[in-house]
Amino acid sequence: MALFIGMMSGTSLDGVDGILVSFPDDYRGGELDILASAHIPFDLSLRQQLMALQLSGENEIEREALAANRLATLYAENVLKLLEKSGLSRQDIRAIGVHGQTIRHRPDLGFTRQTNNPALLAELTGIDVVADFRSRDIAAGGQGAPLVPAFHQAVFGDDTVCRTVVNIGGIANISILDPSGFVSGFDTGPGNMLLDAWIQSCQNQPYDTDGLWGKSGRYSETLLDAMLAEPFFRQLPPKSTGRDLFNPAWLRDKLFQSSMADKLSPEDVQATLVMLTATSIARAIHNYAPQTRQVYVCGGGAKNRFLMEVLENRLLDGGHSISLATSETLGIDPMHVESLAFAWLAYRFTHRRTGNLPSVTGAASGRILGALYPA
Known part of the structure; x- marks a missing residue:
């Protein structure tokens, strides 16, 4: 040992x-x-x-x-x-x-x-x-x-079912663990990064506990579409990203581009950012790992109950049969995985x-x- x-x-x-x-x-x-x-x-x-x-x-x-x-x-x-x-x-x-x-x-x-x-x-x-x-x-x-998919395969891989492990830190990334042993994965876009930055600027809080502030708002389809128009989301893997792209200035630009800067309450913007994280993750899984039957979440995003609820709904869109849980179910605290x-x-x-x-x-x-x- x-x-x-x-x-x-x-x-x-x-x-x-x-x-x-x-x-x-x-x-x-x-x-x-x-x-x-x-x-x-x-x-x-x-x-x-x-x-x-x-x-x-x-x-x-x-x-x-x-x-x-x-x-x-x-x-x-x-x-x-x-x-x-x-x-x-x-x-x-x-x-x-x-x-x-x-x-x-x-x-x-x-x-x-x-x-x-x-x-x-x-x-x-x-x-x-x-x-x-x-x-x-x-x-x-x-x-x-991302470098974590190899580790995810070592500790979470299963030879009977396709699992996708979603790490939601500042950036979100997925590890697609095929039962054959083949592993793929990539960064899907912002995880907690914009959520934390927005509540810090509006509420002087480091993060949205349980996602309660975001849950009090209503997401904007117009703003969400403007954000999802970012070319990164259409870029083919392999791909990775960070604060160089997804930062407060990027969010301000999307607010103005969509003419939403003066029309949405701060909590509406937060709700839309939750939807952005969840939608970009779910689309990545649907598009690149349609064989997925089990999704396990680790990282700080696993603690955001509202984000987990929205992610589950997005994963089930279109009749997909996918279960969602945190890595705790597999024996590792979500905050310990990275x-x-x-x-x-x-x-x-x-x-x-x-x-x-x-x-x-x-x-x-x-x-x-x-x-x-x-x-």
């Missing part, structure tokens, strides 16, 4: 999720033994720093470096929490797999940028760190994302095994992902 830590801070910019997990020596798939989990929220100043880095600006190289140092310190705090909870020491841990914070994602230009300081994290924890998972896939001609994925990627790296799926990212072939920062 070998112990790994996975660290994830996603596009929702809510904080750092950490997981401590035990892998069998020759893990090929199936149930994993989770020993501890921990979450550290971002404070407002760090969220603002990271948000500002989504766009170019004055002195951004220095600002990114300082933000990376703050992130590494938070990652180290999370590691200490995990060790305290589990009663283990740093010597017991084989490696930390850490994603970093995506601030730019431009595979069309040949790069992706996850700000991070893995060298500092290795120094602060005394544990080997594996980081920078996405850039090798892009170097091999891939999108660098951090587990990066622990798994660190495990794959240390065993010199590929971590990407060319059928998902479009890379030339499988690649060992990550870079090592020894303790």
Whole structure:
């Protein structure tokens, strides 16, 4: 057995999720033994720093470096929490797999940028760190994302039924797990990103608890159509996206283009954004995985009851026979799946095994992902 830590801070910019997990020596798939989990929220100043880095600006190289140092310190705090909870020491841990914070994602230009300081994290924890998972896939001609479908297949795959796993973080992505073992998937569009940004601007709240504010509104078909006209939704896979496209400025443009800026209440806009997330996910499944019979949701979106209700209705449109549940049904807390994925990627790296799926990212072939920062 070998112990790994996975660290994830996603596009929702809510904080750092950490997981401590035990892998069998020759893990090929199936149930994993989770020993501890921990979450550290971002404070407002760090969220603002990271948000500002989504766009170019004055002195951004220095600002990114300082933000990376703050992130590494938070990652180290999370590691200490995990060790305290589990009663283990740093010597017991084989490696930390850490994603970093995506601030730019431009595979069309040949790069992706996850700000991070893995060298500092290795120094602060005394544990080997594996980081920078996405850039090798892009170097091999891939999108660098999503990387989680390979992990989803390992823990959620079933040889009797087609399952689609939907990760709803800031961005939503799907993993289509065919019973034959073939895996495909891609980013479907915004997940929680625009929902969180809109309620933050209107209500000064970081997210819409249970989707209650959005549920109080009425969605606009006109605005929804304007948003779904975005070319990304018609783009063929492989594809990935991020804040570079789906951001508050994009939403403002769609409001004005549809002449809805002065006609909708704030909660109507929120309801329409819920419909956008649900519709883009459901259409992706209907169009690219019509054989799907079971859908499992992970990520923060699984906690939004209104979003889950709308998604279920959209999945059943047209008489499709699809069941919807969260990954909890399969034994893994929806909030743990992504951090587990990066622990798994660190495990794959240390065993010199590929971590990407060319059928998902479009890379030339499988690649060992990550870079090592020894303790």
